[in-house]
Every structure is written in structure tokens, then in C-alpha cells.
Amino acid sequence: MGSFSNSMDEFKKRVLKGDIIVAYQGLMNYFGYLKSHFRDEHPGYDVSGGTYFGYMDMTYFPIFTETLKKRGLKIALVFVYETFRFEVWLAAKNKKIQNEYRQIFTDSGWKKYHITAAGKEVDSILDSVLVEDPDFSDLDSLTKQIRKATQEFISDIEDFLSVHEN
Incomplete structure (x- = not known):
């Protein structure tokens, strides 16, 4: 990776070209739509x-x-820039709860979704790829893919928790 100054020069070129701004604004608008969709439809x-x-x-x-919520857990619907894909994560409100539930999933022999390794910069307990290569030219289909896989992820986790109370 180059110096900060060189990176900023490259960033400036791309911003001035305009596409990166349109793409970023479009992604933020789509996230707003997704959030409204989940709130309204579920x-x-x-x-x-x-x-x-x-x-x-x-x-x-x-x-x-x-x-x-009663366990201090939440689902995160995530767009990861480095891999340019949508993921869904099981996360917790703090590291103590995160580590507790990571251990519960690990001890159970859980294989359905990836259990993340503990670490300072790790925010998830479990993660799963929702859409590997999103097609932003068909937002209706993309939304359906995200919705279906997210619902399945939530259902699988809630089913697991109903059997593995702590």
C-alpha cells in the first residue's frame, strides 16, 4: 500500500471522475431501502x-x-467493501456476551454457519455470505436474495437457541 499522500491523490482522481460518488450514494440509498423493507415487511x-x-x-x-434481544444478541446485515459482498452476522452488544455465545456455538459442534475466531477487531459470532457477487442492476432480485437468506439465518439461530438455553 502506498503512502497516505499517494492514496489521497488516487482517491481524488476517482472522486473527481464522479463514478465513485454515484456508486457510494447509490449503495447508501439501497441500504436505506433495505432497512425500510425489513422494517415494513417483517x-x-x-x-x-x-x-x-x-x-x-x-x-x-x-x-x-x-x-x-433478551440475550443481548443482534443480527447485522452487512456490506463488506473488501470482498464487495453482502453478509449476515450474529453479533452481541458487548465482548463478554460475544465470547459466551461463541463458546456455546463452538461447544455444540455447530457447522451450519462459520463461527468467527475471537479477536479485538472481530464484531461477529457467526457469519454467512448472503450474496457473493451482487447484481445491482436488478435490485428487486437482490433484495429477495438478501431477505430469504437473512430470514433463514435468523430462523436457524433462533432454533439453535431454543435448544441450547444458557
């Missing part, structure tokens, strides 16, 4: 939290269900 989901716009590392918003 009354059992609490989608009242703010959207984290990030530092071009990730953008996400949280989704809560009663089952998750």
Missing part, C-alpha cells in the same frame, strides 16, 4: 437502530428479534 423484526456507514470497510444495520 413486523417481528426490530429494525430501529441506526445504520453504520463505516470507513469504506463495511456498512451495516442491526436487526433484533425478541429471542435475540
